[in-house]
Amino acid sequence: MDEFARIRHWTRGRQRPDWLRSRGVVVGIGDDAAVLEPDRDGTGAPRHLVWTVDTMVEDVHFNAATMDDPDVGWKALASNVSDIAAMGGEPRHALVSVSVPRSRDPERVRRLYDGLYACADRYGVAVVGGDTTSSPERLVVTVALGGAVEAGKAVTRGGARPGDLVFLTGPVGLSAAGLHWLTAAAAAAGGDATGPVPIAAAEAAGTAALVRAHRRPEPSVAAGRLLAASGACTSLNDVSDGLASEAREIAEASGAALVIRERLLPVRGDLAAYARAAAGGDDARAGELLLDWMLGGGEDYALLGTLAPAGLDRLGAAFRAAGLELHVIGAVEAGPPGLWLEPADGGRRRPVEARGYNHFGGISAASAAAWMKKDGERP
Amino acid sequence: MDEFARIRHWTRGRQRPDWLRSRGVVVGIGDDAAVLEPDRDGTGAPRHLVWTVDTMVEDVHFNAATMDDPDVGWKALASNVSDIAAMGGEPRHALVSVSVPRSRDPERVRRLYDGLYACADRYGVAVVGGDTTSSPERLVVTVALGGAVEAGKAVTRGGARPGDLVFLTGPVGLSAAGLHWLTAAAAAAGGDATGPVPIAAAEAAGTAALVRAHRRPEPSVAAGRLLAASGACTSLNDVSDGLASEAREIAEASGAALVIRERLLPVRGDLAAYARAAAGGDDARAGELLLDWMLGGGEDYALLGTLAPAGLDRLGAAFRAAGLELHVIGAVEAGPPGLWLEPADGGRRRPVEARGYNHFGGISAASAAAWMKKDGERP
Secondary structure, eight states, X not given: OOHHHHHHHHHTTSSOHHHHHHTTEEEOTTSSSEEEOOOBOTTSOBOEEEEEEEEEEBTTTBOTTTOOHHHHHHHHHHXXXXXXXXXXXXXXXXXXXXXXXXXXXXXXXXXXXXXXXXXXXXXTOEEEEEEEEEESSSOEEEEEEEEEEOTTOOOOSSOOOTTOEEEESSOOSHHHHHHXXXXXXXXXXXXXXXXXXXXXXXXXXXXXXXXXXXXXXXXXHHHHHHHHHHSOEEEEEESSSOHHXXXXXXXXXXXXXXXXXXXXXXXXXXHHHHHHHHTTTOHHHHHHHHXXXXXXXXXXXXXXXXXXXXGHHHHHHHHHHTTOOOEEEEEEESSSSEEEEEOTTSOOOEEOOTTSTTTTTTOOHHHHHHHHHOOOBOO | OOHHHHHHHHHTTSSOHHHXXXXXXXXXXXXXXXXXXXXXXXXXXXXXXXXXXXXXXXXXXXXXXXXXXXXXXXXXXXXXHHHHHTTTOEEEEEEXXXXXETTSOHHHHHHHHHHHHHHHHHXXXXXXXXXXXXXXXXXXXXXXEEEEEOTTOOOOXXXXXXXXXEEESSOOSHHHHHHHHHHHHHHHTXXXXXXXXXXXXXXXXXXXXXXXXXXXXXXXXXXXXXXXXXXOEEXXXXXXXXXXXXXXXXXXXXXXXXXXXXXXXXXXXXXXHHHHHHTTTOHHHHHHXXXXXXXXXXXXXXXXXXXXXXXXXXXHHHHHHTTOOOEEEEEEXXXXXXXXXXXXXXXXXXXXXXXXXXXXXXXXXXXHHHHXXXXXXXX
């Protein structure tokens, strides 16, 4: 198969021409560049464009023990969808660039595209072009994603004000715990994994939702749209690099202090249960693991933000009506930019450092290594 | 330096806020995603978006013997600018994703950004975001570029009709000849090059323009804009993968035969002189090399297209007035899609196969290997 035949094999027939047209696609895959019609709001005015790009590198962001090919495709797009959600935007158009080792079976790349298109279908994203090159060693996938937001409604990191509430739109720590379980399961199964441990094993262990959170994360587009429309949301980030890291970004961009109360953090039952299992029944150790995953883990794609207290009731009602979660977890205070944690045991608040509270303390070496590699950052 | 500090070091202060604002940038580098205002045409209607992505992989698309760090940055953006030009669009906004080996000195990445921003300044491109990750072995640079074109004016590959003329907006083969010289010069200098042979050596050899065409190619935006505005241009491609390959793409997308006359191909004096030098004075061999570079070389970023004959005089005058070249090199005929060459010696026309006429025939092994690796394709 030549290069063009491969691309056709991976992409042709995936999305119907009339649906693509309805998403503003004038010229899609197959020319020098895609041509897109700007989206309009209810008054006919053009919406603003929201643009982002994310790269996933084999053996840096994923490996055979943690992700299957379709997972890689799903997550390559989902990480971008999450960035659009974190601006309050709606995802619309994707470009996909894959650099593929020459020895890689094209069918494996087709399965990667299976996962990518599944995510595209889920979030209404039209795939409009891309690039394919060879790579000497590792698979590299870059997705650039364009979206739309009503003019003036995009929510940045920089608007948090003292007196605002800090909120989360969903649980955090699931992806990190899922990665912890996948890494441990792969180590237990021996070193020659050609794919992640089957999901049935995770179901038997009660960790299936954690594993899915790592391999098939679900960006919070609907929550982001509600937040942007509300006018009450003063800052917003997705929790791609961990709650602590994202909270510090908001604090620094806004010039304020964020205070998170440990006892307000939403803790999922399966997450707590796996922390206990991973700690071998040591409750103090389980609590450390849990807090480490929740503050330092990342890749959960819940949204973290701040809002004016006066907006809470209305926003809470809108979230409940939409079947979405909204958890107040702290408050914004005047003071030097930084992040503080009020411990659940009633002790004094303490500062949370750069990339998360006690980031690698007590985690298994394998898991810590996996996390250390997860160093993607957006400028 | 942590990751954010590196990104600041590479990008901060490069483009002035008021200039970015004039390019429609509402939120630029530093948040989850960029927010951009759609561009409008003279009547206030929103222009269409033109969007493309290209990836360059170390030791696939470039190496220490052929490109310096700033060249890599320039070309990573320029290849995208060329794709926008080939749709008749104007480049506007770029996202930059770099995957950097951990051992790489951040100053080298800064120099890569020097070249990228030089190209951005040249073509009026606002850099609005990106991603930075580590890479186990090779540097990978992906640029996604968005542009604008008046609604309905984008020129695709698919509109060539029998009777149309085939044209080029500039010389071809320069980049391939430059790569040939660079590869030969590096081999002559021994195998441990930490950068390409100094340009002074190319100047002494009379190949400086060829080397610059390879390392600092100049996309044909002004020509593309004239062609889109004319309404006479029926198809358009940039010559990134070689004249023969691009002509075949137009033929296939348009369902017609393209016939190129060898004696109409624009041959630059320095190109012909280097072909003679590389052939060691063998005129027949020099002719083969020349034709090989011109048909198969690629990365020249001239535009190849077709136009209705009635439009030639007006378009030719517009090109002359703008100081641009326009060379008619053949014609479109009815018949099965394909590419034909009428030899300069008056012999019978012959079909030109997939990736160019006699693509690797007689080229040095090193140069052929470099070309074989140059397999980037856009879906």
